Amino acid sequence: KRTTGPAAVAGLLSGFLLSVFFNGSAVSVFGHDTWLYTAFPNSKGVYEIPFLINMGLSFGLTVLLMVGISLAGPKLNPKGLELDKGMFRLKPATLTGIVILVLTLMAMYAKFW
Numbered sequence: 789k790r791t792t793g794p795a796a797v798a799g800l801l802s803g804f805l806l807s808v809f810f811n812g813s814a815v816s817v818f819g820h821d822t823w824l825y826t827a828f829p830n831s832k833g834v835y836e837i838p839f840l841i842n843m844g845l846s847f848g849l850t851v852l853l854m855v856g857i858s859l860a861g862p863k864l865n866p867k868g869l870e871l872d873k874g875m876f877r878l879k880p881a882t883l884t885g886i887v888i889l890v891l892t893l894m895a896m897y898a899k900f901w
Contacts, residue, residue, distance in 0.1 A: 791854060792857065792858050794857055795854040795855075798854065799851075806845070806846040810845055815837060820835040
């Protein structure tokens, strides 16, 4: 609830752009063996960073950017959500529907597996 709107937008854009960068051109910019990652050649001989390392670096840098922008903004966000336990309680009809759905899916898996 302390993340600001500008930090959320910056996180969305930077996460996408960083993942594209690490997937496509980080190897040509930084090389194939750095202290952050080791890129391996694929079947075509082109070096690429493994997916989980790519996403981990993108996630970490995005979080750092979002925290920095949020800390630079106001302390309390007037548009922040107040959470209480009542928001997450299920009505009996909803819980019954969930149980019926799960049992139906289990029966379908058992029948057609």
